[in-house]
Amino acid sequence: MTPVSTSLAVILTFAVLAAIAAILLRDVLNAIIAFAAFSFGIAVAWILLAAPDVALTEAAVGAGITTVLFLVTIAKTVRPGGERLFERIAWRSVAIVAVLVGALLTTIRSLPAVGSSEAPVATSRITEYYLQNAYPETGVENVVTAVLAAYRGFDTLGEATVVIAAGLAVLLVLRQEAYV
């Protein structure tokens, strides 16, 4: 194992444990804190996977805005009381999850190894085209930005539309016309 993959394994394990805590902790505030830790761990994982744009977004959105929105929401609501620290296990859900997990686990062996330079994604002519032509064609050094705004600009228009739709949706749900 290379040093990167060891630290990656550690951070992913941490993230998974934080995720388990977020689901099983009964107190919602504790769950939100565990979720913020989870998002933070995942943001570090994105850096280790050479995806700084995704990491920045995850840190700002996942650990930042989403957590704040969660906190603002539970500030308005009552948290469940009781002595238990953890939730009870719901076995019916376990069964549903087991079906999905079983299906996905059978494919693991067929997936290309992590970091393989032979994988179809790495050798794809699309990846190659972006890396070679993005800078000459757009003058933008960050290929992610070039693809986001130029080659797949239509996706990004859709993404902005989703954000606007969410803003409107919150207004419609709460029926206040003060903002937006």
Add this chain to the structure above:
Amino acid sequence: MTDAIALLVVVPIVLALVPIALGRLWDGAGWVAAALAALAHLGLSVTVAAKVISTGRFTYAVGGYTPPFGIELVADGISATLVVLVSVVTVAVVLYARRAGPDSNSFYSELLLLTAGISGVFVTGDVFNLYVFIEITGLATYALVATGRSPAAALASLKYLLVGTIGASLYLLGVGYLYIATGTLNMADLSTQLQAVGYDSPLVLTGFALLVVGLAVKSALYPLHTWQPGAYAESPDSVTAYISALVSTAAAYALFRLVYAVFTPAFDAAVPFALDALVVLASVSVVVGSVLAVLQSDLKRMLAYSSVAQFGLVIAGFAVANATAVTGGLVHLVGHAIMKAGLFVGVGALAGVAGGRTVDDLAGVADRAPVVSAAFAILAFALVGVPPAVGFAGKWHIVLGAVEGGRWGVAAVAVVSTLLTLAYFARVVERMYFQDAPAATADTVSGPDATATADTDAALTPDGGESGSESTDDAKTTGTSGITIEARIVVVAAAVGAVVLGLFASDLIAVFEPVLEVYFQ
């Protein structure tokens, strides 16, 4: 000319921004923007359709970047027909919503974003772009469902959001599997790459399963339909009409595109059990949906479960995988949209007269609202599949295709579902025409005058329900009590449309044919 296909998505988005910017200064901005967008969309979709009919299928590279590096939009006989359908339904619902509500600037902006999302689903030729449009469609729909006044609407919306997002995420994961197997996202490129990878690769099979399950959630196949009846029943009538006509339709169309444009019939030949499983899922949905519809007393829930069954039928048609059955599925997809939108607007209108939304409430309503009742009955029988309406054309081809393909089960299921559809609609029509209105509800009607014939603009309704009660303008609330002229126009137009489309079904099929010929060489 070909730019029109991109503008189908962009124009509603731009016009949705107008009420956001001007909403504070001008209360009417929302409706005006929505009406303008609906008409512009109609013009654009007709332009696209005209080009497809005159010169055949065309593609459009957004940003001028050649696919598969950029995003490709595709117009063919099928997608052009469906965007025209979007325009027509949008025009009708914007017209209807002006009086029926919810009448706010945010509502119209969100409706336009929904229009953009659905149009995007129909025209895109890229699997990830499809995900983005599915999410726009979903998010806007959740918001519109929550415009219902009751707390139950918020609950229904949240349930829809949770289930719908799981569905969309499974779709995204399916896209991930295809991407990791091939390294591409363009549908046309994928179809060749997948063949090169091999259809029996576990990655491709898992991808297929995830895509199908994700879209089955979105098109509300049993047992993944749980979000749907609540969402339909709790939404305002104008919203129900719109989403029942277009939202699940978009998901079913996406399934069609993936199965035929990405996986192609060669996949079915190599891995027959994949589509066999889909046939079973869809057939179960037809039977269970129909049975549940028969059991409902609430009209909107009845129509909602009816949609579970009808989408099962459409997808069964797709999964039978021969040209006849797929044609039938597509015809029924278009026909169902028109009929269901008309039926939901009809329920809203009749509920205003009858004072309730259960089957029993409609007793004797035909006397008080003869035009809408007649149109409702026509639509009901059209959906049952009585010729010459479009419901017949669709189901006939599905049955024909099923027999052709040796799928006797699908043919049997289609026949059973027709009988059950007849059962639940006959119950309603019998109440409407052959039962007298109970004394209690008769009070809510304006009086004996209102029982007069069709278009006498006699009655000014005192309390006819939510639709027409703010009748400041007598000219607009003509005729039968409580039914706005807009609602009447929409229901009657839907009924006429269902019949006319049925009469010209062969022309519709002729438009679909060139597309399907390519798939079934």
Add this chain to the structure above:
Amino acid sequence: MSQSDPNRTYVESTIIMTTVRVVVPFVFTFGVFVMFHGAESAGGGFQGGVIVASAVLLLAFAFGIEPTRAWLEGPLAQLAIASGGGTFALIGLGALLSGGAFLEYPAYGFGTDGVKYGIELVELGIGAVVSGVLVSLFFSLSQGDFQSVGNGGGNGSNNGNGDGDAAGGERA
């Protein structure tokens, strides 16, 4: 943050208020910088927009949500959203008018630089949309009272002690 009245959660503190007053302009500038800087390194409209929004959130936490809302009262967020979305769409449509496809930056005829500035304008538009929406989301959620104000629970102070009993206003 506990489940009590949010307005009481934010205790006025001179140190925090001063710190925030000093920090906010920097955070804001950093946000705008990130929006533009996406061309050279990690960053872009979404990330920048989130950071700009968080500058406003900082103000809200330091000075209280209500005063910040009052300070922002007006069409600011609306205009940011509409103009941001409009910028994006109009850059796309402008390319159409210049004879290219939708969003075809080279159609403007300014060469590679033109493409780059086009992309940066688009990022700025996205940033405006994201910051506008997030700010209004935050205030909408933190206020949380909707048109059921007449039924008592108004003014955003949903007192958290009432457990279980359905708060008034079955129908808004």
Add this chain to the structure above:
Amino acid sequence: MIDLLATHYNYLMFVALVAIGLYGVTASPNLVKKVIGLNIFQVGIFLFFVTSGYVDGAVPPVVHGDVAGTYASPLPHVLILTAIVVGVSLTAVALALIVRIYDAYGTLDEEAIREVQTE
């Protein structure tokens, strides 16, 4: 098996996150925690995508003129940026719905809401 663990660890973690998230959505009695579960479910899928674009020893895809060197594939990053923004939008709408549901029913517990509804 150990070999698989070493070469496919990210994918195993992806399955774990998807499983935890789906469990959270379906099993949590509290509506806010359902939304947390939904977020975890989505992040699991993001991990699948971002991992697919990674190549051993790769640097972020910021290219200065010359293409020499190993870069991570930019496309998965772009897709996930879009998906993250979609995710936060959905979360915001879900939370708004939760605030309204709480206002109407006075609880966020699924069972308790069902009881209030059937009354």
